[in-house]
Amino acid sequence: MTEKVGVLGKKSGQRTQRSGAERVVNAPLPTVYGEFRAIGYLDHDRGDEQVALVYGEIGTESVLVRLHSECLTGDAFGSQHCECGDQLSSALRAVVAEGSGIVVYLRGHEGRGIGLLAKLRAMALQAEGLDTVEANLALGLPVDARDYGVAAEILHDLGVRSVRLMSNNPRKREALLRHGIQVAEQVPLLIPPCENNITYLRTKRERLDHHLPHLDAVAHLS
Helix, strand or coil: CCEECCCEEEEECCEEEECCEEEEEEEEEECCCCEEEEEEEEECCCCCEEEEEEECCCCCCCEEEEEEECCHHHHCCCCCCCCHHHHHHHHHHHHHHHCCEEEEEECCCHHHHCCHHHHHHHHHHHHCCCCHHHHHHHCCCCCCCCCCHHHHHHHHHCCCCEEEEECCCHHHHHHHHHCCCEEEEEECCCCCCCCCCHHHHHHHHHHHCCCCHHHHHHCCCC
16 A cells, blocks of 8 residues: 655646655565565655665654665775765664664765765865865865755654664754654764775764764874
């Protein structure tokens, strides 16, 4: 059965178009981490297809949750330019260890919302010496264009009222609060840095306010 989330009412002529996120499918998804349910949504506002990976009986309060921004290079290719792939794996392992939880995989968030090709262009500029913020600005693009409204809609649809949010990014917490999801706790998701991503991570801490205290212990990395 298909469920609709959000409201209807955007009109084009005589047609009324849906808005918000619509639940489309709920399918079992066995993974190397455990048996999840993949609950698929269509975001009618942005046209993106979204998925929530749900493990166990999640309840409504203090649910362990990761909002994971799509990162093809890190999630699929194992890029060491960022820590995204390791964060995704760690989050999936964490909800299995917890016995229940949700990983919302947010498509349309590639490169903090600028898209794959623009992200690759920004990475090329970073190889020439710019940091991740400077690279986006040099391309005339926003530093962070992500929106978490659809993530909150998905959590509302799943009956979640408050979360323990696995994130180092204060903006995710602020966004959920704005959209009516309480954050009972912000759980650090700290991945040991390597030589290839230490500059990127330091920029995220210094210029994007990410909470990354573990970087202090790796001052030897260039």
